[in-house]
Amino acid sequence: MVKRRVHVAAAAIISADGREVLLARRPSNVDHGGLWEFPGGKLAPYETGLEALKRELHEELGVEIRRAQPLIRIHHEYSDKHILLDVWQVHDFAGEPFGREGQAVRWVPMDELVNYPFPAANLPILRAVMLPTEYLITGEEANEARFIERLARALDEDGVRLVQLRAKSLDEADYLKRAEQALALCHERGARLMLNGEPSLLEVVAADGIHLTSDRLMSLERRALPEGKWLSASTHDLRQLDHARRIGCDFVTLSPLRTTPSHPEVAPIGWHDFQQLVERAGMPVFALGGMTRFDAHHARAVGAQGIASIRDFWK
Numbered sequence: 107m108v109k110r111r112v113h114v115a116a117a118a119i120i121s122a123d124g125r126e127v128l129l130a131r132r133p134s135n136v137d138h139g140g141l142w143e144f145p146g147g148k149l150a151p152y153e154t155g156l157e158a159l160k161r162e163l164h165e166e167l168g169v170e171i172r173r174a175q176p177l178i179r180i181h182h183e184y185s186d187k188h189i190l191l192d193v194w195q196v197h198d199f200a201g202e203p204f205g206r207e208g209q210a211v212r213w214v215p216m217d218e219l220v221n222y223p224f225p226a227a228n229l230p231i232l233r234a235v236m237l238p239t240e241y242l243i244t245g246e247e248a249n250e251a252r253f254i255e256r257l258a259r260a261l262d263e264d265g266v267r268l269v270q271l272r273a274k275s276l277d278e279a280d281y282l283k284r285a286e287q288a289l290a291l292c293h294e295r296g297a298r299l300m301l302n303g304e305p306s307l308l309e310v311v312a313a314d315g316i317h318l319t320s321d322r323l324m325s326l327e328r329r330a331l332p333e334g335k336w337l338s339a340s341t342h343d344l345r346q347l348d349h350a351r352r353i354g355c356d357f358v359t360l361s362p363l364r365t366t367p368s369h370p371e372v373a374p375i376g377w378h379d380f381q382q383l384v385e386r387a388g389m390p391v392f393a394l395g396g397m398t399r400f401d402a403h404h405a406r407a408v409g410a411q412g413i414a415s416i417r418d419f420w421k
């Protein structure tokens with residue numbers, strides 16, 4: 107059987123306070139009936155994704171999009187079709203959304219999203235909706251007070267909401283102590299903390315997830331994390347991206363986008379190849395390597411979740 111190829115535009119419509127996202131329930135008599143979805147539908151011939159999205163949101167919800175940004179593109183094989191879900195984050199719209207086709211429509215808090223039944227293609231979209239555009243990786247800082255100061259500055263002044271504690275020079279006891287301190291700071295501000303190391307670290311410190319080095323990623327055959335925790339990994343090529351997806355990573359960094367002073371010998375990926383890799387990733391990807399917040403807009407435009415950086419946040 108030759109599968110149909112279906113291109114669908116869908117919207118993650120975010121509430122003004124950034125805490126909720128709008129879901130709709132598919133009518134029981136259609137494909138994936140009764141499941142929840144991000145409102146949207148198939149592109150008509152000659153429509154762009156954004157044009158289709160504008161038309162669909164008007165038809166399905168009675169709202170007009172004012173401002174939207176690409177969020178993630180997911181290719182998924184259903185038994186009867188190959189689907190491309192082209193998902194946009196809608197930050198501003200006019201009108202009061204309601205189910206114009208009789209479907210249920212509901213504002214759902216971000217942390218309750220995982221409790222809703224979605225079509226199989228949607229898991230990486232949920233991750234993308236929950237993740238910010240910027241990912242801070244901590245730099246080295248031996249002095250404890252100075253470390254706290256630097257992290258607090260990034261959280262308070264830069265508004266960072268996702269942090270990876272990377273501290274290769276600390277032994278395990280000191281790392282765990284830092285992790286407790288970082289976790290308290292992050293959670294006070296509603297930010298999430300990833301620990302760079304072994305999944306077993308989570309048995310000691312109740313951080314939000316684990317970030318794996320690419321070597322460690324390639325040595326793991328399955329996702330071994332407690333329920334509700336996130337798994338991310340460093341990747342540098344397609345083989346590592348494929349492996350990350352296979353074992354169920356929630357998101358990854360892909361590097362080095364540019365040549366950096368710390369790794370001058372490594373060839374940069376560059377935006378062109380980066381875009382091709384992201385298109386195949388099937389999960390949120392942060393561009394890493396010489397990135398600053400000025401690059402975030404372009405990173406999003408080529409399909410990434412955003413940028414990860416030490417230098418731009420670690421002042």
Ligand SMILES: Nc1nc2c([nH]c(=O)n2[C@@H]2O[C@H](COP(=O)(O)OP(=O)(O)OP(=O)(O)O)[C@@H](O)[C@H]2O)c(=O)[nH]1
Nearest residue numbers: 114116137138143144145146147148189225226227228
């Ligand atoms: N809109 C939307 N569709 C999704 C999501 N996830 C997902 O797998 N799909 C699938 O993508 C396809 C979208 O088609 P649709 O039924 O919304 O298309 P449409 O609004 O143009 O309706 P119609 O062509 O039936 O009139 C369906 O097979 C649906 O199950 C999602 O989050 N939102």
Ligand SMILES: [Mg+2]
Nearest residue numbers: 145146147148
């Ligand atoms: Mg639809």
